Amino acid sequence: MAFRLSHAAFLALALSAAPALAAPSMTKVDVAAFDPDKDGTIDLKEAQAAASAAFDKLDPDKDGTLDAKELKGRMTEADLKQFDPDSDGTIDKKEWLAAVAAQFKAADPDNDGTIDARELSGPAGSALVALMR
Ligand SMILES: [Ca+2]
Ligand SMILES: [Ca+2]
Ligand SMILES: [Ca+2]
Numbered sequence: 001m002a003f004r005l006s007h008a009a010f011l012a013l014a015l016s017a018a019p020a021l022a023a024p025s026m027t028k029v030d031v032a033a034f035d036p037d038k039d040g041t042i043d044l045k046e047a048q049a050a051a052s053a054a055f056d057k058l059d060p061d062k063d064g065t066l067d068a069k070e071l072k073g074r075m076t077e078a079d080l081k082q083f084d085p086d087s088d089g090t091i092d093k094k095e096w097l098a099a100v101a102a103q104f105k106a107a108d109p110d111n112d113g114t115i116d117a118r119e120l121s122g123p124a125g126s127a128l129v130a131l132m133r
Contacts, residue, residue, distance in 0.1 A: 029129055031117045041114035044104050050132040051100040055093055065090035074130040075099070096131070103128040 034042045034050045056062075058070050067090045068080060075083065075091070083099035084091060091099070107115050107124035119125050 029117075029120050029125065031115070031120055034132055041116045042120065043114050044101065047104050047115070047128065047132060048097050048100055051097060052093070054132055055096050065092045066096070067091075079127075100128070100131050103131060 031040060031042060032038070034046055036046060036049075055066065058066055058072065058074075065088075068077070071080065071091065079099070080091065083095050083102070085095065103124065104115065107119055107122065107128045109119065109124075115125060115128070120129065
């Protein structure tokens with residue numbers, strides 16, 4: 001009886017531990033993923049190219065806009081309001097790329113025009129990554 005109980009406890013532990021083990025690799029931020037010219041940093045052109053591809057992926061019906069549902073949490077509600085100057089409740093590609101430029105600037109505190117690995121791993125960098133993948 002004691003064995004059966006501990007066996008069940010072990011199973012419960014193993015099951016609850018599994019998602020936690022998978023998490024770190026999923027949240028890992030890698031400059032290389034957004035760095036086609038392989039210079040070790042992301043410039044605005046690279047960020048906007050990646051973001052443009054991400055936009056197309058999020059917009060399978062190709063109507064050219066993303067609503068809150070299609071954004072899948074990539075933007076907070078406050079961001080959606082801020083980056084929707086025409087206030088139609090959706091983000092079109094021009095608004096999306098403007099948001100990327102603003103987020104890029106926020107993630108580049110040393111203002112050298114590139115995002116390095118350290119800048120990408122900060123909170124502003126993470127917000128930028130959310131728009132690029
Ligand atoms: Ca680069
Ligand atoms: Ca809009
Ligand atoms: Ca920088």
